Structures are given as C-alpha cells and as structure tokens.
Amino acid sequence: MSLFLIAALPFLGAILPALLIRAGRNASSSAAGAVSLLAFIGLLLNAPAVLRGEVVTAKLTWLPGIGLNANFMLDGLGLLFAGLILGIGLLIILYARFYLSREDPMGQFYTYLLLFQGAMVGIVLSDNILLLLIFWELTSLSSFLLIGYWKHLPEGRQGARMALAVTGSGGLAMIAGMLILGNIVGSYDLSVILQNKALIQSSPYYVPALILILIGCFTKSAQFPFHFWLPHAMAAPTPVSAYLHSATMVKAGLFLMARMWPVLAGTEIWFYIVATTGLVTMLLGAIIANFKDDLKGLLAFSTVSHLGLITMLLGIGTPIAAMAAIFHIINHATFKAALFMSAGIVDHETHTRDIKRLGGLRHLMPITFTIATIASLSMAGIPPFNGFLSKEMMLEETTHTLWANSHYLLPVIAVLAAVFSAGYSFRYIAHVFLGPKRSDYPATPHDPGPGLWLSPAFLVVLVVLIGLFPNAIVGPLVESATAAVVNDAHPPHFHAKLWHGFTPALYMSMAAIAGGLLVLYAHARLERGWLAARRPEAKQIFDSLMGAATRTSRVITDTLHDxxxxxxxxxxxxxxxxxxxYAYFSGTTVTPARGTTxxxxxxxxxxxxxxxxxxxxxxxxxxxxxxxxxxxxxxxxxxxxxxxxxxxxxxxxxxxxxxxxxxxxxxxxxxxxxxxxVESTTGRRFRDAVLAIGGGVGVAGLAYAIMTSNSVFPTISEFHLANSYKGGGGTNVVNVILVDFRGFDTFGEIIVLGIAAIIIYAITEAILSSRVRARLLNRKPTFPQAGDAHPLMMVVATRVMMPIALMVAAYIFFRGHNMPGGGFVAGLIAAIAVIMQYMASGFGWATERQRLPYHGIIGSGVLIAAMTGMGAWFNGMPFLTSAFGYIHLEPLEEFEWATAALFDLGVFLAVVGAVMLALESLARYAWQPGIASEHPMDINPERDDALDELQES
Amino acid sequence: MEILVATAVGVLTASGIYLVLRQRTFPVIVGISLLSYAVNVFLFATGRLVINAPPILNKYEDVPYTDPLPQALVLTAIVISFGMTAVIVMIALSSYLTNRDDRIDMIDDAGEDA
Known part of the structure; x- marks a missing residue:
C-alpha cells in the first residue's frame, strides 16, 4: 500500500466514527477499528521490504518554491513507530469501546483518536522536515482534544491546556531549529539532511539548531524540566493516557531524537545535554512515582522516568546504546500500555484510582491482577520479562560511558533510578493487589468482561514472549530500526539474552531489585519524609507564569485595543x-511624460x-x-x-x-x-479634518502622477484588445475580459456576492428571531405615514414597466458580448424591475407572487457558471475556457453563440438573487401586523364599483 | 482634465476619510460609500483618461481604444462594493436594533455587552 494512503487513511477515516455513531457505539468503534486495521495491514505489506533493508518512499512535489514536498519514507525506524502507533491504536480502540460510558460522546472520541493517529503516523513517515513539523503540530492539537475529552472536568481542561502550552511552544522552538537545519543543508528533505553530518556539525548554527530541536523533543517527551505536563494530562480518559503516554505522543520526541541521531548525535554538547537530561529525568521521575497515590499519577511519573532512560541512551551516542534505546521503546510501549489499561480497569471497577483506598484485589480481580503483575515485573526489570532485557542493556551501557571523566557517576545514578523504578513497580503490585481484602471499596470490584482485558492481555503475552525469545520476535525489527537510527546498513548485531553470565550489569540489576524491595518495605517512612520536604510544585509555577503572561498580554491588548x-x-x-x-520622500519623482487632456x-x-x-x-x-x-x-x-x-x-x-x-x-x-x-470636540474634528485632507491630497497627487505619466512596464491590455475577438468571440473587450479572460475572477466574485447576500439573510433571521422583533412590531413610525401606501398610479405604472424593464434587461444581456452590457448590468436592471413591484404594490403582494426563493436563484447562478466552466473539461480544455461560433440564418443577421453567454447567465442570476435577497431581507424588518393590505391598491375605483354593485343587487 | 479627475478623487477620499472617522454608524457607512467611489474612479484612472475610445472593437476600421483592463476590474468592484455596503448596513442596523445605540466606539457602558 502506498505510504500516502497509510498516512491519509486515519485522517480520511476520522469522519466515519462521528457519522456512524448514529448507528450505535459498535458501528462507530468498528469503523475506527477498520480504518486503523486497514492502515496497519498496509504497513505490514511494506514490512518485508523494509526488513530486507530497503527504504520505501513516496514522493509528491507540493510547494517546491519553499522546499515543501509531501515526501514520505518508510525505513526500519518508521516501521517500528508506525507499527506501535497503529497496532497499539487498534488495541486502544477495542479497549475504549468498553471503557467509555454511555454518557461519553463516543463518535467524537474515535474521531479525535484517528486524527491523532494520523498525525503520529505522519510524523514517523515524513521524509520532509516541513511536512514533519505540520504533523508535529497536529499531534499537539489533536492530543489537546483528546486530553480535554472530558470537557466537564476542570482538571481535564487544565491538563489539556497545559499540554498544549508546553508541547505547542516546544513545537515552535523546533520549527525554528528545523528551519536552521534546513538552511544549513539547503534542503528540507530528511534523506538529504541525514547524509550531511559533517556539514551540519561544523556549522556555527549547529548549536542553536540542536538546542531548539531538543527543546521541541524534550517538551514532547516530557523531559525535565518540561516533564510536569504529563502527569496533569492524566485527567484524560484512560484509553487516551494509555495511547498517548505509552506508545505515541511522548514517544514522538524520542522518535525525532532517533531520527536526527545520525546528524546531531556524537558531539560533546549532544552527549552532555541529552544524556544528562535523560539521567536527571529518569531519576526524578522514578523517585516521584513512588509517592504518587493516584494509580495513573504513579504510571505517569514512571513514564517520565522511562522516557528519561531512553533519552539518556540516545544521548550516549554509541550504536549499541541506540539499539538499547530502540529495544526499550518497544518494551516500554508493551508493558506501559498494559499497565495503563489495567489501571483503567481498576478505576472502572472500583471507582477509585487512589492507592490508599485499594489493596487486596488479587482474589477479586484475578485476571487484572495477572496482567498488572506481569507488566509491573517487566517494568521493574525482573527476568524473564522484556523489561529486564532492555534495562540490563541500559545498565551495561552506562558502565562503558564516561561522564566528565567519571566512570561511576552514570552507573551509580542509573542504578539509583533503577532502585526507585523497581520500588514503584513493586508498590503497584503490593499496594493495589496484595494485602488483605478490604471492605470499603467505593464499588464492589470484579474482573471486567473480555472487552476490557483482552487488549492488555495481548500486550502482556508480548511482554513474556519478547522476554523469552527476543531475537526471534523483535530481532529483525530492532536491527532494522537501529540501522535507520545510526544510518548504517550494518548496525551492531542484536543479541539479547536473559543470561549473560556474571557481568556488572547483572550485579547492578540485582542491586536494583534488592533496593526496590527495600524501598517498598520502607515506603511509609520514606513517604513521611517526602511529604515533609519542601518541594517546588510544577503546576503552581506553571500557573503563575501563565498568569503573568496572560496579565501582560491583557495589559498590552487593552492599551492598544481599547x-x-x-x-x-x-x-x-x-x-x-x-x-x-516615506515612499514619497525616499523615492524619485518622475516627470510627467504624458500630456494632459x-x-x-x-x-x-x-x-x-x-x-x-x-x-x-x-x-x-x-x-x-x-x-x-x-x-x-x-x-x-x-x-x-x-x-x-x-x-x-x-x-x-x-x-x-x-x-x-x-x-x-x-x-x-x-x-x-x-x-x-454632535459628539466630537472641535479638537477632534480638527484632527480628523487634518487626516482627511492629508489622505485626500495624497490620493489626488498619486492619481495625478499616474494619469500624467506612462506605464513603467508595458501593460497586458494590448493582449486583451488583440485577442478579444479572435479568442473570445466578442467585440466588447470589457465583457470578454469578465466572462472569458478573467472568468475565474468573475466566478469568485459572484460567489462573494452570493455569500454577502446570505450573510444579510442570516443576520436578518437572527435579529428577527430575537427580542428585537417585538420592538420592531410595536415600532411607531418616525414620520407620519402616507394615507395611500400603494397608490394606484404607481402600481399601474410599475406593472406596465415590468415587462419593458425585463425586456431591456434581456436586451442588455444579449448584446453584452459585443456592445456595452452583460450579465452584471442586466442582473441589476432585472432586480430593479422586481424591486419596483415591491415598492409599488407592497411587500406582501410581491412576496406572494415571487415563487422562486432568492437563495435558489443565487445558487443556480453559481452552479450554471461552474458547470459552464467545467464543460470545458469535456473539450479537453482547462476550467472556464470558452467556445464560440457564428450562426447565419438567412433573413436574419449573422449572430454568435458562445458558452461565455451561458457563464454570463450565471452571473446574471447570481446578481439578481443577491440584490433581491439583500433588499428583501431588509424589507422584512418593516413588517407590522395590519400593514399588508388585502389588495395591491388601497384605493381602487373598480373594486369600489364592484362592491357597490354587489350591495345594490 | 486629469487635474479635474485627480482633485475629484482627492475630495471624495478626504470626505470619505472624514466621515469614516465619525462616531455613529450611518456617517461611517456613507463615508465608506464615498471611499468606494474614490477607489473605483482611482482604479479606473490608472487606465489613463481617453475620450471617445470605448474598448468596443470596431470590425471595419482601425480606431483607438482605451485600456479595457481597469474597466473590467472596476466593474466587478462596483458590484462587490454594493455587496459590502449591504453587509455593513445590516451589521450596523442589527447592532442598533439590539443595543438601541448606533455609536461605534465600544468604550463606555455599552462596551461590555456590545
């Protein structure tokens, strides 16, 4: 399947769930699932080629002038990420179907989810950094919709705003960084950029570009000090958290670091920024996670910590470390998505996510317990699960890395982080599922139906299988992805196994597990200390910063915009x-070269x-x-x-x-x-007069200067004069320009005119359905009204005039191509002919006889014009190319037929409709009960006579 | 002739600007209409002033023609300015009917709900 289609499918399919929700929740979720599945299958069809080492591409030149091409490519890295996004997306769609309650608008949910999915797939498949940036911003926007999905919850709205503010502003920084990068290389195509490592790293703009891009990655991937948005985004429904924070959104930053790895990594500054940030984030996230009582809060900080781990690995900058990072991305996605879903199940069944109110669930929810336990143990790094493998690879790498000439700093901190990481993983099991059964759960817990547990169960099966047979299951994928990251066709061989012998990494793992048990054991004491300590609260800092920014912008806006x-x-x-x-005094004055008339x-x-x-x-x-x-x-x-x-x-x-x-x-x-x-002061009137006279003098001078000098460049008017008859078949050049040469402009203008009329109609409708209507109905006229509202003379005269005026309009219309006239003028004349009837005989009388709605007339005009234009396609010509010819019937003069006349008919109808709709709308304001007389003429001798006769007889 | 057209455009512009700076909707609408005249004539004048040479092709003899292009532009501009005037008239009218006030500055008491 073409990469275009894979990237476009979620976007195209996003409309389906919203529409199909009317057919029920199953229809809606199946549609979302079908779309994802189709894209996933399309991706898998490309997988064999990618795993063979090929790069699948799809290219489309879009705006070559600014280097924006809709180029997509699929290499190992893209395959890995797209697979995670679409695969886990499918599981989430299934899970969400059973998670969301009846009150939640499910159609909206799936639509947002598919939009987000499309944006993520777009990021990982883009081969053009400008295109990538567009998708990047789209993920920020669509994740905003998802995080704020529960609009009624203030936390949801605040969390969504915070996520958007942080990731959105990071995205802005990244745009700047990417543009710098593109300028260094001279191309925005990733495949070109990735081949220019030396050029980029020797550029003086390397450091600013790097820092700006990293800000984008760190905000998206919740790295310290931008990590604070992620826990607040937990106010979202759990399927969203599971999707965004295990496999997709937060991995986008990691993806980009991995994508840019070949050209940005390997320098000292890269190492110190990225590895250090990752290290700090890993430790900090792990510590905080131990003291979160909210299940999802715990998982959120654990996600922060694991993202830090992967960032650190990418920061180390060796191919082996990059491979460990890739492997951990897969593992983290599997166990973390399963954990989020299990937390959602607990929340769904017990109605609480507070760890302090839970415990002893293992007998009540055995299936959930099994799922959560396997996933947690994997997260803690216990063999034989997949988390153990990648964590051990990470620990191994830290022992080979020097940080400021110190052999010990990195390994020690990594082990410390691993200790706390094991600690919160054990706590997730111990404080939720183990322990005595309680009697005070907010709801009676029991295992949910398979709809909810199937998805996480599938993921923990993967956790176990990858742990047992890593090389068979993910080996080729990891190698292929690593090859893409390090930009080398022959990356280090992936060879993970559970037993390495007695290596330093094994001792470190053992230390971490032992330390983790200790942390769990001492949890109560540690927590007291933690709660007593003074900690900076990120949300308060963020809120005060945002508050200050809002106040400042309000002051500026209020000052400028009063x-x-x-x-x-x-x-x-x-x-x-x-x-x-300025232009006048800085430019040169041209002496008038043209005589005056x-x-x-x-x-x-x-x-x-x-x-x-x-x-x-x-x-x-x-x-x-x-x-x-x-x-x-x-x-x-x-x-x-x-x-x-x-x-x-x-x-x-x-x-x-x-x-x-x-x-x-x-x-x-x-x-x-x-x-x-009179309201304005004399001073103000004087100021206005000065401005007005200044403007008038300027315009007059400019007009005079133009009229008395020749054109600087030859005008294109000669072309129109020369081709009007030959090419357009008409001798009235102005009309030929309107309906032929510049027909597209005219087409746009009649649409604008129609829109204006419909705006007027809409305003009228809105006003007349508001309380203003009562006031209008009871309005007292400002002037004394004429006794005879519809005078006989005028009624008769306008009736006589009507056919004559329409005849004139027809005449003006038909001669338009060759003589002054045409659709615009004819339309106005016809409109005036109709307006005369309204004025003379009254609104009620005229409306009764006006059977065609004016909207329809406008619409048919635009449609006729459009269809005339499209007719040219059947002739193999571009839109709006006109055709014409001449007919000679003997006694008559030779006359012309031209498709342009049909186009002009569209113009005519649109003008009639627009003018009439505008005036009719306005006239409706005047309607008052009792003003519409039964008869067109108030005084009608004939009627009086007839009445008299009737009475006499 | 040129000086006449130029000064006329200038006077129309100046009057238009002055009225646009008034504080009630109706004079502003009239001002915008005057500015439309000024702009249309100005655009038309960029084709230079020519008398007795309409851009209607004469099949039988060679006669001079004026520049047709500004005319075509101005023709649609005239119709569009009608549409624009109609829309702002309606906006002004509905605002007046709703707020019983046709001031255009939203500073004082009318400010909050206007």
Whole structure:
C-alpha cells in the first residue's frame, strides 16, 4: 500500500466514527477499528521490504518554491513507530469501546483518536522536515482534544491546556531549529539532511539548531524540566493516557531524537545535554512515582522516568546504546500500555484510582491482577520479562560511558533510578493487589468482561514472549530500526539474552531489585519524609507564569485595543499616510511624460457638481436623509464621467448599482435615527479634518502622477484588445475580459456576492428571531405615514414597466458580448424591475407572487457558471475556457453563440438573487401586523364599483 | 482634465476619510460609500483618461481604444462594493436594533455587552 494512503487513511477515516455513531457505539468503534486495521495491514505489506533493508518512499512535489514536498519514507525506524502507533491504536480502540460510558460522546472520541493517529503516523513517515513539523503540530492539537475529552472536568481542561502550552511552544522552538537545519543543508528533505553530518556539525548554527530541536523533543517527551505536563494530562480518559503516554505522543520526541541521531548525535554538547537530561529525568521521575497515590499519577511519573532512560541512551551516542534505546521503546510501549489499561480497569471497577483506598484485589480481580503483575515485573526489570532485557542493556551501557571523566557517576545514578523504578513497580503490585481484602471499596470490584482485558492481555503475552525469545520476535525489527537510527546498513548485531553470565550489569540489576524491595518495605517512612520536604510544585509555577503572561498580554491588548473603533481608523489612516509619505520622500519623482487632456465646459460643470455634492454630504452629514439624497448626485456624476471617459459598461453598472444602493440605505435609515448628534470636540474634528485632507491630497497627487505619466512596464491590455475577438468571440473587450479572460475572477466574485447576500439573510433571521422583533412590531413610525401606501398610479405604472424593464434587461444581456452590457448590468436592471413591484404594490403582494426563493436563484447562478466552466473539461480544455461560433440564418443577421453567454447567465442570476435577497431581507424588518393590505391598491375605483354593485343587487 | 479627475478623487477620499472617522454608524457607512467611489474612479484612472475610445472593437476600421483592463476590474468592484455596503448596513442596523445605540466606539457602558 502506498505510504500516502497509510498516512491519509486515519485522517480520511476520522469522519466515519462521528457519522456512524448514529448507528450505535459498535458501528462507530468498528469503523475506527477498520480504518486503523486497514492502515496497519498496509504497513505490514511494506514490512518485508523494509526488513530486507530497503527504504520505501513516496514522493509528491507540493510547494517546491519553499522546499515543501509531501515526501514520505518508510525505513526500519518508521516501521517500528508506525507499527506501535497503529497496532497499539487498534488495541486502544477495542479497549475504549468498553471503557467509555454511555454518557461519553463516543463518535467524537474515535474521531479525535484517528486524527491523532494520523498525525503520529505522519510524523514517523515524513521524509520532509516541513511536512514533519505540520504533523508535529497536529499531534499537539489533536492530543489537546483528546486530553480535554472530558470537557466537564476542570482538571481535564487544565491538563489539556497545559499540554498544549508546553508541547505547542516546544513545537515552535523546533520549527525554528528545523528551519536552521534546513538552511544549513539547503534542503528540507530528511534523506538529504541525514547524509550531511559533517556539514551540519561544523556549522556555527549547529548549536542553536540542536538546542531548539531538543527543546521541541524534550517538551514532547516530557523531559525535565518540561516533564510536569504529563502527569496533569492524566485527567484524560484512560484509553487516551494509555495511547498517548505509552506508545505515541511522548514517544514522538524520542522518535525525532532517533531520527536526527545520525546528524546531531556524537558531539560533546549532544552527549552532555541529552544524556544528562535523560539521567536527571529518569531519576526524578522514578523517585516521584513512588509517592504518587493516584494509580495513573504513579504510571505517569514512571513514564517520565522511562522516557528519561531512553533519552539518556540516545544521548550516549554509541550504536549499541541506540539499539538499547530502540529495544526499550518497544518494551516500554508493551508493558506501559498494559499497565495503563489495567489501571483503567481498576478505576472502572472500583471507582477509585487512589492507592490508599485499594489493596487486596488479587482474589477479586484475578485476571487484572495477572496482567498488572506481569507488566509491573517487566517494568521493574525482573527476568524473564522484556523489561529486564532492555534495562540490563541500559545498565551495561552506562558502565562503558564516561561522564566528565567519571566512570561511576552514570552507573551509580542509573542504578539509583533503577532502585526507585523497581520500588514503584513493586508498590503497584503490593499496594493495589496484595494485602488483605478490604471492605470499603467505593464499588464492589470484579474482573471486567473480555472487552476490557483482552487488549492488555495481548500486550502482556508480548511482554513474556519478547522476554523469552527476543531475537526471534523483535530481532529483525530492532536491527532494522537501529540501522535507520545510526544510518548504517550494518548496525551492531542484536543479541539479547536473559543470561549473560556474571557481568556488572547483572550485579547492578540485582542491586536494583534488592533496593526496590527495600524501598517498598520502607515506603511509609520514606513517604513521611517526602511529604515533609519542601518541594517546588510544577503546576503552581506553571500557573503563575501563565498568569503573568496572560496579565501582560491583557495589559498590552487593552492599551492598544481599547474598543474605540474610530481611534483604530485614525491610526490606520495615519499609518498609511506615513508609509505614503516615506515612499514619497525616499523615492524619485518622475516627470510627467504624458500630456494632459483638455477639459471642455462639460467636465468642468460635472466637476463642480461632484465636488459640491461631496462637500455637501460632509457638511450636512448630520441630516442623514439629505446626505443620502446628495450622495445620489455623486453616483450620477460618477456614472456620467465613466461614460464620458470611454467606459460605457462602467457607466451602466454604476447607475444601476446606485439605484439599489440608495434604496438599501433608505430602507435601513427607516429604522435608524434620522439625525447624527454632535459628539466630537472641535479638537477632534480638527484632527480628523487634518487626516482627511492629508489622505485626500495624497490620493489626488498619486492619481495625478499616474494619469500624467506612462506605464513603467508595458501593460497586458494590448493582449486583451488583440485577442478579444479572435479568442473570445466578442467585440466588447470589457465583457470578454469578465466572462472569458478573467472568468475565474468573475466566478469568485459572484460567489462573494452570493455569500454577502446570505450573510444579510442570516443576520436578518437572527435579529428577527430575537427580542428585537417585538420592538420592531410595536415600532411607531418616525414620520407620519402616507394615507395611500400603494397608490394606484404607481402600481399601474410599475406593472406596465415590468415587462419593458425585463425586456431591456434581456436586451442588455444579449448584446453584452459585443456592445456595452452583460450579465452584471442586466442582473441589476432585472432586480430593479422586481424591486419596483415591491415598492409599488407592497411587500406582501410581491412576496406572494415571487415563487422562486432568492437563495435558489443565487445558487443556480453559481452552479450554471461552474458547470459552464467545467464543460470545458469535456473539450479537453482547462476550467472556464470558452467556445464560440457564428450562426447565419438567412433573413436574419449573422449572430454568435458562445458558452461565455451561458457563464454570463450565471452571473446574471447570481446578481439578481443577491440584490433581491439583500433588499428583501431588509424589507422584512418593516413588517407590522395590519400593514399588508388585502389588495395591491388601497384605493381602487373598480373594486369600489364592484362592491357597490354587489350591495345594490 | 486629469487635474479635474485627480482633485475629484482627492475630495471624495478626504470626505470619505472624514466621515469614516465619525462616531455613529450611518456617517461611517456613507463615508465608506464615498471611499468606494474614490477607489473605483482611482482604479479606473490608472487606465489613463481617453475620450471617445470605448474598448468596443470596431470590425471595419482601425480606431483607438482605451485600456479595457481597469474597466473590467472596476466593474466587478462596483458590484462587490454594493455587496459590502449591504453587509455593513445590516451589521450596523442589527447592532442598533439590539443595543438601541448606533455609536461605534465600544468604550463606555455599552462596551461590555456590545
């Protein structure tokens, strides 16, 4: 199966559980399971090739300009991790089906889980670090959803936020580090980067890149001092904890360290940062875990400790240590997932996770006891389980490693950590399952159904089998993964066995087990000391840091963003003016190379009207109705100017838009205050005037400069003029540009127009269903109303006008391709024809006769335009390529057919629908009971006569 | 001629900016409309001013044409600015109807629930 498909399957399948939850919880979980299983099988199909030493790749160039390619590769390391992610994912899906209660939205859970799974698979299969970063951030986001799944629990929400803050900010650091790395090498492809060890390590940017990448890894893998988020993430449902914190999320950091190992490891700074951090984390996590009473808290800190162990092994930097790390990753995933699930079972059955309230469960829950015991012993490093093997390999490695020239530091601390590690593992068994049976469990414990214990049982079987036959079961996988980590086709031979003879590691193991028993024995005393000691509480520190950051950002935001929109607008104008001023004074001035056009009396008259009207709008803007009336003059002059300056299409469009805009504003003004009160101070008005005049002078100067000089570059207009008839079949170049050359733009614009109309409709719906409606219904009109709302003359006139106006619209539409006109103008004219009916005969009358919903008209317009565009595909041409031809029927003039006309029809319909929907929505505000008369005309002599006759007879 | 168009655009812009800086919604809407006129004419003017040369191809004789491209841009801009005006009118109207206040600054008492 293609790697693309493996990576995409969880994402594609994520929708299924959410949909299928309507068919029941089994359908939902089966869908999630089927998706994971399919991806898992796809992965296994690739496994033989990978184990033979090949690297499976899938390449897709995505944005080559910035080096972002959707390249995937599968080598041993990727196979190991993807196998863990998908395999354990399957077990978790089964487990979660029986763990989650009826109240939990299960569809959501599986959707989040699959999203997370997809992101994780994406990380481990990426062959491009930019792609990897995208998946990396996706894991942070999807794990946020999973950790906060129980939205009703404050701990869940806080834990999710903390995890997101820590891993997300670590991710940001890593983005920076990866970009530096990519710049050093000159490629973002992992396979290229991994071949350039010398180049990277000799670069002066090696250290910053390393530190930034490590911050990303350490935050994700909960290394000290970023470890604190992991225990708080335990507020998540147990399946999530088992998945995220045993096999996936926290292993992502380890994966990346392993992935980058060939080029980043092997230096002193790598060793001291990574190995030391791992060592400290391992010890600290192990100690704290002993004093956690929450089952999952104990496991969380034990996870921190084991992650530290693996980090330390990767930090040591030798191939053998890397192999031990890989082996321990497998082992830890198996026993820790089983332990988390067993903790979940205990919680599920006894309704508590508090160790102090548990004990003596071995007879009540024998199956769970067996599972938990085997897994715990493996975690403690007891033979013959798999944890023993990798822990012994780790101990062995520490004896060969010098830390600051000391032979003893590393082994001693490692043994110390192993002591505490054995201690909490024993405690998990002893304090939960052993001891006397109690009578005060919150619920009567008993073993759950197989749905819950099958998954962990399967994992402990693996624990035992790997412990007994390590070389047969995981040998090839470990070797192949190690080969990928050390970037060497011939890695050290994997040869794990239970009995090595009397080696230092064996003595260290024995010391650890003995020490662990001692820790368990002395637990009560140690705990008293621990509780008495003053310890820094990570959550408090985190909360106070976050609180300080929030306060600071709030102060900054409140200062800059005080809610005064006028101030923002003023700052915006001032800033634009400053930029323009800077450009003006730093640039060179071009002398006007183009002559000016002489102005006759007509343009001067128009100018006087326009400027006069504009100034009137400003001076009388407090009288809103008056300012609207004067604005009509401006629109009229602008359209006449367009016509005068060789733009007939613009003139037509402007004048029709003018009509609908003014009607719209008048309708709105009906509900608003008629006057604008004087509010601003003189100083403020002066400031605004200065800004306005500054802006006006700047724009005027710029316009003048453009108009009097020639283009710096040759324009592309010549192309349009030359090809309009030949290529587009029309002589009206503006229309051909709209429906043909730039058809895609036009297509976008009618969609925008449709969206605008639908927004208006939605706002209207929202307002009319709120309490505002009552106020509107009881509104008293501002002005005295006309006695005759629908005057006879007007009704008759508009009825007569209707077909004529529609005829004009049709005429304008059809001539559009060759003469001024087209879909936009025709649409506006048709809309005006309909609006006239609304105005004359009333809203109720018109709505009754308007049988097509305007939404539908908008939609059909967009669809017709889209289908016309797609028609070109059948012709083997790109979207929106038009076709045309000429038809000559004898007595008639030759006429043209063009698919562009069909496209223009779409434009026409969208414009009609949008304009009408907007105005109709606004008109609905005016509806009051009793205003809709029964008849179109309030006074109708014919009706009166008929009534009279009726009465007489 | 150029000076006429340039100054007209300047006056429209200045008036538009002044009205946009007012504190009630309605003058701001009128101001935005004026700015739309200014911007449309400005864009149109980048095609330079030519009289009696509409970009309608003449099949029979060779005549000059003005630049059609800015016209096509402005044509859609005019229609879109209608859509934009309609949307802000509705937003302003619904805000006024809900809060019984058409001030646009959200500083004082209206601030919290506005």
């Amino acid at each position: 809610g005064a929109l006028t101030r923002y607008a003023a700052i915006f104008v001032l800033f634009s003016l400053s930029l323009a001023g 002489d102005a006759s009396a007509l343009p001067i008259l128009a100018w006087v009207c326009l400027v006069g009207a504009t100034l009137c709008v400003v001076f009388f803007h407090r009288n809103r109705l008056l300012s609207l009336v004067v604005m009509g003059i401006i629109g009229l002059i602008v359209s006449l100017s367009f016509n005068y300056l060789s733009a007939p299409d613009l003139a037509l469009t402007q004048i029709s838009v003018e009509v609908v805009t003014i009607i719209l504003l008048l309708l709105a003004l009906n509900f608003m205050p008629q006057e604008t009160p």
